[in-house]
Amino acid sequence: MNATLFVTxxxxxxxxxxxxxxxxxxxxxxxxxxxxxxxxxxxxxxFNAGHFDQSRTAARHFVDVxxxxxxxxxxxxxxxxxxxxxxxxxxxxxxxxxxxxxxxLAKRTFEFSExxxxxxRLDPAAMGARFNDSVTYHYSCHFRPLGIxxxxxxxIQRIPGIDYRPLERLTQCCGFGGTFSVNFPHVSEGMVxxxxxxxxxxxxxxxxxxxxxxxxxxxxxxxxTGQPIQAMHLAQLIDQSLGT
Amino acid sequence: xxGRILASIRDALRSGxxxxxxxxxxxxxxxxxxxxxxxxxxxxxxxxxxAETSAATVHVLDDAAKLPETLSRIIPANxxxxxxxxxxIDPRLGRSIVSVLEPVGRVFLAADLDDEGLFxxxxxVGPVDFAVAETGSIALAADPQRQRxxxxxxxxxxxxxxxxxxxxxxxxLDACFRxxxxxxxxxAVTLITGPSKTAxxxxxxxxxxxxxxxxxxxxxx
Amino acid sequence: xxxxxxxxxxxxxxxxKEGLAQKLYNATYRQHSGREAxxxxxxxxNSFRDQLAEVRTHAVRNLDRCLAALADNLxxxxxxxxxxxDAEEARQIVLHVARVNRVSSIVKSKSMATExxxxxPALQADGLEVTETDLGEYIIQLAGQRPGHIxxxxxxxxxxxxxxxxxxxxxxxxxxxxxxxxxAARAVLREKFRxxxxxxxxxxxxxxxxxxxxxxxxxxxxxYATSRRIHLAVMGMERIVADLAGGALVMKMLAxxxxxxxxxxxxxxxxxxxxxxxxxxxxxxxxxNGRSRILASRYWxxxxxxxxxxxxxxxxxxxxxxxQSYPGCYSGPxxxxxxxxxLGLRKTADLAKACSLCNYCAEACPTKxxxxxxxxxxxxxxxxxxLARTGEATAMSVWADVLRxxxxxxxxxxxxxxxxxxxxxxxxxxxxxxxxxNWTRVKDLPLPATRSFIRRWRSGEFNHPENADGR
Numbered sequence: 001m002n003a004t005l006f007v008t009x010x011x012x013x014x015x016x017x018x019x020x021x022x023x024x025x026x027x028x029x030x031x032x033x034x035x036x037x038x039x040x041x042x043x044x045x046x047f048n049a050g051h052f053d054q055s056r057t058a059a060r061h062f063v064d065v066x067x068x069x070x071x072x073x074x075x076x077x078x079x080x081x082x083x084x085x086x087x088x089x090x091x092x093x094x095x096x097x098x099x100x101x102x103x104x105l106a107k108r109t110f111e112f113s114e115x116x117x118x119x120x121r122l123d124p125a126a127m128g129a130r131f132n133d134s135v136t137y138h139y140s141c142h143f144r145p146l147g148i149x150x151x152x153x154x155x156i157q158r159i160p161g162i163d164y165r166p167l168e169r170l171t172q173c174c175g176f177g178g179t180f181s182v183n184f185p186h187v188s189e190g191m192v193x194x195x196x197x198x199x200x201x202x203x204x205x206x207x208x209x210x211x212x213x214x215x216x217x218x219x220x221x222x223x224x225t226g227q228p229i230q231a232m233h234l235a236q237l238i239d240q241s242l243g244t
Numbered sequence: 245x246x247g248r249i250l251a252s253i254r255d256a257l258r259s260g261x262x263x264x265x266x267x268x269x270x271x272x273x274x275x276x277x278x279x280x281x282x283x284x285x286x287x288x289x290x291x292x293x294x295a296e297t298s299a300a301t302v303h304v305l306d307d308a309a310k311l312p313e314t315l316s317r318i319i320p321a322n323x324x325x326x327x328x329x330x331x332x333i334d335p336r337l338g339r340s341i342v343s344v345l346e347p348v349g350r351v352f353l354a355a356d357l358d359d360e361g362l363f364x365x366x367x368x369v370g371p372v373d374f375a376v377a378e379t380g381s382i383a384l385a386a387d388p389q390r391q392r393x394x395x396x397x398x399x400x401x402x403x404x405x406x407x408x409x410x411x412x413x414x415x416x417l418d419a420c421f422r423x424x425x426x427x428x429x430x431x432a433v434t435l436i437t438g439p440s441k442t443a444x445x446x447x448x449x450x451x452x453x454x455x456x457x458x459x460x461x462x463x464x465x
Numbered sequence: 466x467x468x469x470x471x472x473x474x475x476x477x478x479x480x481x482k483e484g485l486a487q488k489l490y491n492a493t494y495r496q497h498s499g500r501e502a503x504x505x506x507x508x509x510x511n512s513f514r515d516q517l518a519e520v521r522t523h524a525v526r527n528l529d530r531c532l533a534a535l536a537d538n539l540x541x542x543x544x545x546x547x548x549x550x551d552a553e554e555a556r557q558i559v560l561h562v563a564r565v566n567r568v569s570s571i572v573k574s575k576s577m578a579t580e581x582x583x584x585x586p587a588l589q590a591d592g593l594e595v596t597e598t599d600l601g602e603y604i605i606q607l608a609g610q611r612p613g614h615i616x617x618x619x620x621x622x623x624x625x626x627x628x629x630x631x632x633x634x635x636x637x638x639x640x641x642x643x644x645x646x647x648x649a650a651r652a653v654l655r656e657k658f659r660x661x662x663x664x665x666x667x668x669x670x671x672x673x674x675x676x677x678x679x680x681x682x683x684x685x686x687x688x689y690a691t692s693r694r695i696h697l698a699v700m701g702m703e704r705i706v707a708d709l710a711g712g713a714l715v716m717k718m719l720a721x722x723x724x725x726x727x728x729x730x731x732x733x734x735x736x737x738x739x740x741x742x743x744x745x746x747x748x749x750x751x752x753x754n755g756r757s758r759i760l761a762s763r764y765w766x767x768x769x770x771x772x773x774x775x776x777x778x779x780x781x782x783x784x785x786x787x788x789q790s791y792p793g794c795y796s797g798p799x800x801x802x803x804x805x806x807x808l809g810l811r812k813t814a815d816l817a818k819a820c821s822l823c824n825y826c827a828e829a830c831p832t833k834x835x836x837x838x839x840x841x842x843x844x845x846x847x848x849x850x851x852l853a854r855t856g857e858a859t860a861m862s863v864w865a866d867v868l869r870x871x872x873x874x875x876x877x878x879x880x881x882x883x884x885x886x887x888x889x890x891x892x893x894x895x896x897x898x899x900x901x902x903n904w905t906r907v908k909d910l911p912l913p914a915t916r917s918f919i920r921r922w923r924s925g926e927f928n929h930p931e932n933a934d935g936r
Contacts, residue, residue, distance in 0.1 A: 007918050013878055014911050016918035023927060032932050035922050038871040046861045048822055050844025050853065054865035061869040090838075141823035173781045177821025183854070184473075184819050185903040186480045190785040191821070192908070194486075220908035223893055245548035246536065249702070249753050253529040256761035262526060273516055275714045277508065294727065363659070378717075379728045386692070386742035393742055396688045414713040421675075421709070429542070429675055431739025431747070432691065435716075435732040440685040443724075444601035444617060446488070446624050447495050448643035453600060453651055454658075455685025455731065 002071030003031040006109065008080045009041035010212035011233075018212065018233035022076045022112055025238050028127075029120055031071070038065045043091075044083040049179045052091060059091055063101050072119070073109045076235050077211050078142035081111040086145045111143075112235050113210060117151035124159045124241060131241040134163035136204035137234075138195065138218065139171045140211040152210060152234055159241045165202035169194065176217040192221040199229060207231040278378045278412035287377045287410045288463060295380030298438030299451060300459040302380075308337060308464045311404075312344045318402055318460045319367050323349035326362060326398065328370030328391040333404055337464075341404075345369060354389045362393055367400040368456075373424045373433070375410045375461075376417075381437040382461065383420070385430035392432060401436075401456040406464050472815045475790035485621060489613075489784045492620030497778040499725015500829070506727070507717070517718055518832040520711040521769035524673070524703075528760065528768075531673040531705050532751060538676025542737030544747045551754050552582035558750050559584060559665065559697060560591055566695055566746070568593065568663040572654075574680065574687035575599035576667025577615065577772065578699045578752055580794035581807075584665070595665075596657045598686035600650055607634040613788040615796060616723055616774040621787050654686070664690030664744075668700035669719065670771065672712040677736050678749065679712065681719065681729040691733050696744035698735070702751045703760075703768035715771055722773040722831040759806045764839055767802045769832050776826035776836060782819050791816070798826040798836045805843055814852040817843035854900065875920060882913045 003026050011018045026033045043058030062084075066073055075081050085106045092099035116122040137153055157164050175181065175191030195218055199207055207229050209215045215231050222229040232240075257263060278290060292302040303314050319325065325345055330353065333341045345351045352361060354370070370391050372382040382403050386392040395401050411420055421429065440455030451457050479485055507513045524531050536546045549555035563571065571593055573579065585606075588595045597606040601618035605611070608630045613621035622630075624641055631637035631646060635653055639645040669681045678698050680687045690696070706712050720726040738747045759768060777783050777797030788796035792813065795803045801816040817840050826836045847853060867874050888894055893909040896902070904910055921927065 012918045013881075013913045016914045016916070016921065019918040020921075020927070027929065032929075035919070037919050037923050039919070040868040040871055040874045043865070043868070046865060048841070048844070049857065049861065050817075050841065050846075050848040051858055051861040051865075052845050052848075054858075054861040057865035058868040087841075141821070141825070144824040144828050171825070173821045173823035173825065175781070175821060177823070180818065180821045182900045182903045184476065184782075185907055186477050187782055187785050187819060188821070189907040190480050190486060191781050194781075216911055217908065220893075220904075220910055223909040224895070224907065245550065245554070246533075246546075246751075249548050249550060249751070249757065250529045250533065252753065252757035253532070253702075253760060256757050256765075257526065257528065260761035260765060261763045262760065262765045267526065273520070273710050273714065275513065275516060275710070275717060277506070277717070298727065298730065359659070381728065381732075386739035388741040390742040392688075392739075393692060396685060396692075414716050415710060417713050418709040429677075429736040431542070431735070431737045432743050433734045433736070434688060435728075435734070436730070437728050437732075438730050440683070441730060442600045442647060442684050443495075444599075444604070444619050445627055445643040445646055446622075447491055447617075447620075448624070450644050450647040453647055453684040453686070454598070454654065454689060 001031050003033050004066065004069035004071055004073045005033050005035040006066070006073050006075035006080065007035065007039060008075050008077040008212065010216070011076055014216060015212045015233060018076045018235055021233060021235035021239035022074065025235055025242065026074065028242055029122070034070060036065045036069065042080050042083045044080060045178050047083065047087060047091065056091055059088060060098055063098055063105060066105055067101055072115065073105065074112055074115050075109065076112045076233055078111045078140040078146055078148065079211055079213060081109055082142040082145045084109045111146055111148065111210070113152040113155055114146060114148050116238070117155055122155065124155065124238070127242055129159050129241040130161045130243070131159045131237065132161040133206060134165055134204040135206040135208050135237065136165045136167045136199060136202040137208045138167060138174060138199070138214055140214055141173050142211065156208065156237065165204040167202060168198045174214045174217050176213040178213065181217060189221070192217055196222050196225070196229070200227065205230060208234050208237050210234050276413050276415045280412055282377070282412050284407055287412060288407050291375060291377040291380055291410050292463065293380070294378065295438065295461055298380055299441065300380065300438045300461050302461045302463065304463045306465060311337070311462065311464065314462055315344060315402065316348045319348045319400070321349070323367045324365045325349045325351045326354050326357060326365040326368040326394045327351050328354040328368065328389050328394050332371045336406060341369070354391060354394045362390065362397055365394070365398045367402060368394045368398050369402045369404065370395065372403050372405045372409060374420045375405055376414055376435070377410050378413045379437055381435045383433055383435050385425065386432040387430060392434060395436065396455050399452065399456055400458045400460065402460040402462065404462050404464065472790055472792055472813070472819070476786040476819065479786045479790050484623070485787060486785055488621055488623065489787050492614060492617050493778040493784055496616070496724050496774070497829070500722050500775055500778070503721045503725050503727060507721070513718060514831055514833050517714055518769065520706055520714055521771065521832055522766070524705050524707050524711070525760070525765065525768045527707070528703065528705070531707055532702060534673040535671050535676055535705060536751070538674065539737065539749060542676065544737050544749055547748060547750045549750050549752050549754070555582045555699065555750055555752050555754065556584055556587040560587065562695065562697055562748055563588065563591070563593055563663060566662065568695065570594040570657070570661045571596070571663045571665055572657050572661040572690050572693065573597050574664070574666045574682060574690040575602050576665065576699055577794055578667050578701045579665060580612070582699070582752065582754060584699070596654065598654050598657070598690060599682065600647060600684060603650055603654065604630060607631070611789050612794060614774070615772065615777055615788065621789060658689040661693050663695040663697060664693040666690045666696065666698050668698050668704055670712065670715050671700060671705040672709055673705055674708050675736070677712070677734045680733040680735065681731065683730040685731055687733055688731055691735055692743040694744060695746045695748070696735070697748040697750065699750045699752060702753055702756050718831045719771055719773055722775040755807050762806065763842060764802055764806060766834060767799065767839065770799055770834060771831065773831060775829040775831060776834070779825040779829035781823060781825065782821065786819070798840070802836065802839050802843070810843065810846055810850060810852065814847040817847060875917065878913065878917050882915070885912055
């Protein structure tokens with residue numbers, strides 16, 4: 001079975017271990033994983049800031065790189081996958097060729113946890129998974145447009161040995177929002193403070209995340225305020241629990 | 245003025261982005277939550293439950309003979325009672341509602357009261373035009389007996405209704421209006437669901453703000 | 466670049482206000498979770514949202530016909546229908562009705578449309594006594610403040626704050642306790658109701674056929690305001706449905722999405738004058754004030770909003786900045802769209818920036834309003850009009866150009882790491898120049914990884930000998 005890895009620029013640059021874990025988990029599931037090394041970024045940061053032309057430049061490159069990708073395209077990031085599935089159509093509204101190609105890509109681009117739960121139907125217990133520690137999980141905002149509800153949590157909860165601590169205000173945004181964190185830093189700070197307070201209250205040893213932007217925001221604030229939070233991507237949790 | 249604004253609207257509809265967007269196929273409105281064929285017991289039960297969650301007090305009587313006892317429990321001693329539309333209650337009740345109320349407090353017919361009198365009353369008793377099970381609401385129209393104001397002003401409003409006045413769902417409003425009001429819509433119809441309340445002060449619930457603090461719904465068989 | 470707006474500095478002030486975030490959370494969370502608790506009663510929520518969207522979209526697409534039918538039906542029953550192109554015209558109409566009828570005292574039930582046209586100051590300048598009668602609106606009227614929230618205007622004030630306001634303005638000397646305070650307001654307002662010759666209300670929604678104006682409250686204040694000798698209703702012209710079935714649908718959803726109630730305690734359906742038991746005169750002011758311009762724009766769907774406030778209650782940004790930060794009576798996601806259209810983007814570009822694109826508003830909205838898409842469109846327009854941060858567009862262009870050149874991109878990643886490493890400690894950056902400095906003022910930033918994933922991939926680190934291509 002073929003699969004293609006959509007690394008995402010933030011994971012590539014800041015959290016390569018998340019991409020490594022994604023690769024390992026997919027291989028463990030029997031996929032021959034390819035990773036087009038010309039990939040850079042889906043163009044989301046420019047798009048979110050309202051610079052659509054610039055975003056299109058990056059998006060065209062993305063489409064060109066993944067056009068001939070084999071199998072499902074899997075990314076360890078809901079916001080990047082949402083960019084492709086939710087916004088590429090709008091971005092290429094006046095470009096029929098790329099619009100068509102993007103639509104085709106969108107059909108087979110998946111976020112990591114949705115792929116594992118909805119397509120692979122991963123059963124951690126059946127695969128001998130084990131994780132003997134306490135974790136909490138932060139729900140990425142971009143799960144909403146992707147129609148992901150509690151799939152990541154159901155996956156986590158089914159790992160034998162795991163001590164899952166539910167997060168209060170689970171679905172409230174952590175305050176990253178791309179350029180928002182730089183344009184309205186005081187509001188972003190208030191939002192991340194709420195999130196970090198809730199995380200600390202769970203008493204969990206690990207924060208599991210699905211989006212690198214959230215992780216940077218949360219751990220960056222936690223570190224600055226003197227109580228660092230250990231965090232890993234869901235792919236790393238799965239990878240470690242499978243003992244690959 | 246109407247012409248200018250309507251012209252701006254037409255221009256916008258004709259030439260704006262709204263014109264280019266594909267209008268979706270009209271689907272039949274299917275907003276019914278309580279089935280049209282729900283039986284009477286179910287309607288009464290739903291009505292009672294819904295009204296109670298809106299903080300009304302519901303008294304479902306299995307026998308109209310229990311009305312006097314119920315009213316004397318609800319209505320405080322020495323109440324000044326405004327009575328609306330005894331002529332709509334008496335025939336169905338089979339007796340004079342005035343005679344039922346007189347032992348309980350001082351009864352004034354709404355039609356006989358001026359503003360001053362209405363504002364001095366502590367309880368209003370009257371029928372309803374219809375009721376809705378889905379929301380636990382009763383409906384009252386403005387009319388010469390001033391039931392609209394009379395049901396607003398006092399601390400306690402007691403509505404006397406019969407089970408067959410309860411329609412299943414808000415989607416039945418159109419039919420209700422036709423049946424209750426015929427061709428001439430009253431100037432105002434008020435749907436009342438529970439007593440008056442607010443949570444404007446730090447989300448603390450306070451009952452009896454401008455309207456009655458107590459709404460009693462007496463459902464007769 | 467547009468100068469930093471009042472909105473920006475208001476939000477800074479808001480985030481520094483002790484206790485505000487907690488009050489806003491209490492108010493919004495309660496309504497938000499109320500909505501989540503009760504909407505399952507609708508059964509197929511998705512279908513209801515689609516139906517509501519359709520009912521409202523149909524009315525907006527046929528707005529001229531719906532409004533004409535509404536006006537005809539109401540006029541046939543003796544309602545006087547006025548049409549106001551803008552705020553000034555609307556104010557003049559209300560003033561005229563008051564003068565002609567020798568009104569001296571007016572009671573108002575809550576109406577965003579009247580706040581939008583700044584009606585109260587105009588009436589007061591003409592010597593009229595105007596009293597807000599929705600408890601939250603009454604409180605902020607006494608305090609001289611703007612609403613903190615579309616549905617709960619005094620949500621930013623504590624019980625102590627309100628007691629202080631009452632003490633100062635109405636000589637209150639009772640306990641600092643919600644019921645006592647409410648009863649004090651009730652007594653004052655009851656007198657105002659009795660004396661007022663005229664009541665001014667908004668319209669939650671109008672029903673074109675048979676011609677009804679729905680005014681919904683929980684307190685009963687609109688029952689008074691609509692039954693004084695003269696009732697004047699101000700209606701945003703888009704707030705209409707075609708028939709009673711559509712009206713019933715709005716009734717089923719409005720309170721559930723707004724406060725988590727099944728329905729408001731009172732729904733007044735006004736069809737015309739009722740001199741024996743209500744108003745002798747009923748006036749309707751149909752207000753355009755920029756709505757026909759919105760109808761002609763890409764944001765036309767915002768006119769299908771039913772003003773439930775669900776988006777406001779869901780918005781995490783609103784929870785931290787509150788309604789008073791906004792340059793108008795509308796706030797939260799819907800407020801951002803409306804104010805940008807009413808006041809122009811030049812004055813409101815900052816509002817669209819104050820959004821993390823979390824999509825919670827879209828999820829919460831009963832009509833499936835494409836709010837995040839609209840925010841993105843506003844940002845697109847702002848960028849084109851040069852309202853983005855200075856140099857941002859250029860930086861984005863440079864960045865985009867790098868992104869389509871993988872080798873330069875990878876080189877850039879290496880260089881970034883090389884430049885930043887000396888600034889870092891233990892893998893964290895506490896200081897960055899330029900706009901990223903806004904981040905590092907309050908948070909650390911992780912240092913880029915020693916080697917990017919793609920670099921490691923290219924080095925063969927993950928080669929899988931079993932694969933045909935060796936990778």
